[in-house]
Amino acid sequence: MNIFQSIGDQLIGWLFEVDPATWPYTYLVYALLIALGGGLTFGFVAIFAGPVTWVERRVAGRMMSRIGPNRVGPQGVLQWLCDGLKCWMKEDLVPACADRPLFRFAPYLVFGGMFGTFAVLPFGANIVATELNVGILYLLAVTGFVVIGMLMAGWGSNSKWAMFGGIRSAAQLVSYEIPVAFALMTVVLVAGSMSLQELVLGQGGMPWEWFVFRNPFLFAAFFLFFTAAIAEGNRTPFDLPEAESELVAGYNVEYSGMRYLFFMFAEWANLWVMSAIATVAFLGGWQIPGVSPEVIAASEGWTFVGWQALSVAIFVAKASVLVFFVIQLRWTLPRLRIDQLMVTCWKYLVPLSLACILGVLVLMLLIPEGSLVDMLLRVVMLAVGLAIAITYLRKVRATYLATRETYRNMEGKDQWYPAYRLP
Amino acid sequence: MEFRDIQERVHTGLGGSFEVQDEIHDPAIIVPKEQLRAVCGFLRDDESLRMGTLRIITGIDRPAKKDSTESGSIEVVYHLCSYVHGHTVVIKTLLDREAPKVDSVQDIWPTANWHERETYDLLGVEFEGHPDLRRIMLPKDWVGHPLRKDYEPPKEYHGIPTTREAVLQAPRVEKVSPAQHEPKSDEPPERFIQLNMGPHHPATHGVLNFLLETDGEILRRVKPDVGYLHRGMEKLAERISYPGTMPFTDRIDYLGAMFTNHGWAMACEKLFGVEVPRRADFCRVIASELNRLASHLIATGCLPMEVGAFTPFIHWLREREIINDIMEMICGARLTYNYMRIGGVSRDIDQATIDKILGWLDNFEPTIDEFNRLISGNEIFVKRLANMAVIPAEVAVGYSLLGPNLRASGVDWDVRKNEPYSVYGELEFDVVTGQGWRGSIGDSYDRYFCRILEMKESVKIIRQACDLMPEGPIIAPKVPKKPAANEVYARTEGPRGEAGFYVVSDGSDKPYRARYRMGSFTAMSVIEAVTPGLMLADLVALIGSLDTIAPEVDR
Known part of the structure; x- marks a missing residue:
């Protein structure tokens, strides 16, 4: 039901x-x-x-x-x-000699593939469109539409530059599905279910109850998944299908108006989708710290609504942090070349994700859940995670202070906006 | 070696005696056209000469006097240079004006390929043995050779009127319905993709086309197709007086306008025999080095952008904005400066400007390190550029690459150091050569990082120049209107390499022939040689690392 x-x-x-x-x-x-x-x-x-x-x-x-x-x-x-x-x-332009049906339909397929994933995303304790018991499988399958759409757009445009973008995206997305799937398999093993809601229920509200901090292999799987997901979403440093300095705009170079907007829509929706999946699979999803799902299920009336709202808020907050991080990555890193992209996938990500699956299996056998070693492992991993987060924040702070100092030197006055606000 | 020694060596080596034109500023050896290839080969290969680089080929049209019965002649001038011995020589050959034909030297110096094509295009000199003698600047069906003195421009081209009157009177063109492109189905499928990169492409830095043949992503052949920005700068100079050409030189290289200014001013000063006041020289050096910083900021900022990182570019534009402000204080313009005059500069640099420059430098120097932290050490950036499109020293010299591109290949040659002009001889700075920082010497990363390090040297130079600047006048008191008949070659070290100015005067108030030699022209010609086997994305990065700009290629 x-x-x-x-x-x-x-x-x-x-x-x-x-x-x-x-x-x-x-x-x-x-x-x-x-x-x-x-x-x-x-x-x-x-x-x-x-x-x-x-x-x-x-x-x-x-x-x-x-x-x-x-x-x-x-x-x-x-x-x-x-x-x-x-x-x-804007005018909806279709180039002369383009394959009109393919050209017109492609944006909807790309958007549809991205939008289809929302059906299984658990936004809150009871807020999920369908609780598919093969949620992960569905997720991986439905994003396959995106490849077809991009290939259709590239081929249908009757432009060699667009075709380059389409072919690149096909090669890239098909390759990177594999590490994404393998990395997600690790949490499926631990949770014992392919349903996304079950994945969330397998974790807890506190950070040490999240899958990411459970053991080193899951910790590594999180980063593998995140890297591969960025590549699947065509974000820098893996934005080869739409490399604007090489291919002008890649597969969507001939599009204008609303159809172009649908591609952009899909791109930013995907930003959310991949951050949300990472949150669900590794970062505890909507779990409220200190409140077990049973308490939520037992509540009634406005309390129930309150818990739902709080869980949604927690989920959105976690995913938004990841979204922000992806945005930062995009404006920091240069782009890989196509051969380097393939090397990254097949020589590093795929073997490493396989190793992660193996490692998780071995640790599941050796360390029973709730044992002292398990607890120790979680504490250590949490410490590592905290160290990374603190380093990151310290760097951001140092950059902010340096910028403020430079501004003061140049202009003779302080910056007029505080650190938390954009200029 | 001095000119006399070179002449002696050629005579003994080839066992002949050539005429010498020594009344001009840079004396020239006049070689009969039958012996040109022998002389060129000897000049290149002889141990004591080693003229490894052909700087420029110039054609000069000298029609017969009206009452003379001779048919007139066309001079083809070769400026040669040796980086090993640091000497230069000019050789000339005289051709019959009605049927100018001469042997090609493109197998002796590969750079001659494009120079000969340009001479063929603009003067109609046929180079026998040239593999690809096509027009380079003008369209292939253009009629006439514009740099001939008796050239009459055609009244129309493909039905498009070209004269001002005809354009004003021409009827409006009605809307043309687009042609129907029907795909040809009976043609066999192509194995390789033919691709047009440009003329409108974000990575080509101006209007310029590359004809690519690719096997998937891998390039098989790249043919640069230049000439979209050909404005006939050399022809313009023949119509305008010497000082009047100054603002036009800005437009040759709009990112390094100060150096083209400087080169033109130096060429004219040699012709007129004018001494530049010392303060003016310092003003020139300060302005030039600021301009070099501005140009290198664009170059090193654009390269990460071609590779996909947008942020560094904007950070460098922020710094360049302040240089533009300073330039506005110095000369009133932000891009096309027109700052220099024959015999000096147009405005003095006052103390307020110097304070602003020094204050900005204090902030700018740490920014270079910050920039290096942001992008130069980035793993992806290094992986993209290291060992990519390696240009070995002999190829760089043969193709006559200049400036940072040449130095990145490990050739220690800087006009400021090796043939000091202005006051560069008194200032202390190092010449940066490629060390193979992240890969091999002469790869794209070296070209990029050479520019980064050169910025630090420029900062040093500006500090010293601001320190040493004496008081005094900023322009020579009197400049004659007409120079004597002479030929001079002046060069400055611009951000894209040596800016060479070869000016021929016939004693009137206008140049008889002006020839500009720019770094991007040869940098563009080397692309065809180094690209096969690279990937499409590499070509974009290579163009960025060579720092070519289209107006400089086409002039």
């Missing part, structure tokens, strides 16, 4: 005072609710992908010591609406 069915049953019972099991229009209500859920999810993607473009541009501006968009709305927060409107009003 999924969330739509349970809500639908309660709704029918409350509105029409009939038994949903025997009432003939039950499935109509279910369908309406599912459509509503789809709309809400689409709304979430739009609401997320839009402002995140603004955040990305402001963060990039800060990193590049320039300002970025700050004209539309306070601090430029409404910039994405203007961009969307602009793209919407």
Whole structure:
């Protein structure tokens, strides 16, 4: 029984005072609710992908010591609406001699592949569209649409540059599916289930209960997954299919207007998807620290709603940190060459992820859960994780202080914005 | 070796006696065209001469006087240089104007390939034995050779009017319906992809086309197709007076306008015999080195951008913005400076400007280290550039690469050091040569890192020049209107290598022939030689590491 069915049953019972099991229009209500859920999810993607473009541009501006968009709305927060409107009003150009059906359909396939993953993402304790018991498998399968879409766009454009981008994306995405899948297999082994909700339930709210800090192999698998996921999402340093300095824009070079926007939509939605999957699989998902799922299940009324909201907030916060980190990576690193990209995948990521699976299996056999060694291992891994986080924060702080010092030297006054705010 | 010794050596080595034109500033050996190849081969291979580099080939049209019965002649001038011995020589050959034909020397110096094509294009000199004698600047179906003195530009080209009057009177072109591109299905499929990179491509740094033949991602052949920005700078100089050409030299190389200014000013000063006041020389050096910093900032900022990292570029643009402000204080312009005059500079550098320069340098120097931390040491960046497109020293010399590109290949040659001009002889700085920092000597990373280190040297030079600058006038009191008939060659060390200016005067107030020799032209010609086997992404990085800009190639 999924969330739509349970809500639908309660709704029918409350509105029409009939038994949903025997009432003939039950499935109509279910369908309406599912459509509503789809709309809400689409709304979430739009609401997320839009402002995140603004955040990305402001963060990039800060990193590049320039300002970025700050004209539309306070601090430029409404910039994405203007961009969307602009793209919407542009002419939908199809190049002469393009393969029109392929060309027109490709953006929807790319977007559909990305959007399909939202069906199984657990946003909160009970907020998930479908609890598929093969969630991970579905996830890996549905993102395959993206490859087909990009290949269609590259081929259908009738442009050699676009075709280069399409072929590159096919080679890259198909290769990087393998380390992604292998890295996810490690947590599947530990949790004993392929359902994403089960993965979350296998962890706890506290950091030492997360999969990432359970043992060194899972810790490594997290980084392998994250690297491979960035490559699957075509983000720098793996953004070869749309390398703007080599291929101009890659597979989407001939697109304009709304169709172009759909590609961009898919790119930023994917930013969310990969961060969300990493959160679910390794970082404890929506688990609230100190509150066990049983407490949430037992609660009723507004308490129940409160717990749900809190779990969603925790999930979004964790994923957003990862999103922010990916944005930072993009504006720091250069791009790999195609042969180096393949070497990274097949010579390093694939063998390492296999080794991780093996290591996790061995440790599962040797160390029973809850034993003293297990606890010790978790503490050590948590310490390592904390050390990495603290180093990162210290570097950010040092850079900020240096910039402030330079600004003071050059201009003779302090920067007018505090550290936590964008210029 | 002095000119007399070189002449002696050629005479004894080849057992002949050549005419010598020694009334001009740089004396020339006049070689009959039948013996040209023998002389060139001897000059290159003789141990005591070792003229490994052909700097430039110039054609000069000398039509007959009106009342004369002779047919006139075309001079082809070869400026040669030896990096081993540090001497130069000029050889000339005289051709019949009606059917100018001469043997090609492109197998002796590979760089002659493009220079001969340009001479063929603009003067109609046929080089026999040249493998690929096509027009280089003008379209292949252009009529006439523009640098001939009796050249009449065609009134129209493919139905497009070219004269000002015709353009104003021409009827508006109605909207043309696009041609239908039907894919040809009966052709056999191509094994290799033919690709046009440019003229509109973000990585080509200006309007310029590369014809690529690729096997998947791997390049098989790259043919640069230049000439989209050919503005006829050399022809323009023949129509405009000596001081009037100064602002045009800005547009030859808009990123290093100070050096083209300086080169033109030095050539004219040699012609006019003008002494530059000492303060003006210091002003020139300060402005030039600031300009070198600005140009290297663009070069080293663009390369990470070609490789995919956008952030470093913006950081360097921020620094360059301050240089632009300083330049505005110095000469009133931010990009095309027109700062120098024949015999001096247009404005003095006052104390406020010097304070601003020194203050900025104090902040800029640590920024170089910060930049290195950000990108130069980045593992991906190093992996992309190290051992990529290695240009060995002999190829670099043969193709006459200049400036940082030459030095990255390990050739210790800097005009500022080896043939000091202006006040560079008094200033202390090091010449940076490629060390194979992350790979082998002469790879793309060396070319990049040479520029980074050169910026530090420029900072040193500016500090010293600001320190040593004396008081005094900034421009020579009197500059004559007309020079004597003479030929001079002046060179400055620009950010993209030696900017050479060869000026021929006939005694009037306009140059008889002006020839500009720019670093990007030869850097572009070497691309064809080093690219086979590289990948598509490497080509973009290679163009970035050679730091070519299109207006300098085409002039």
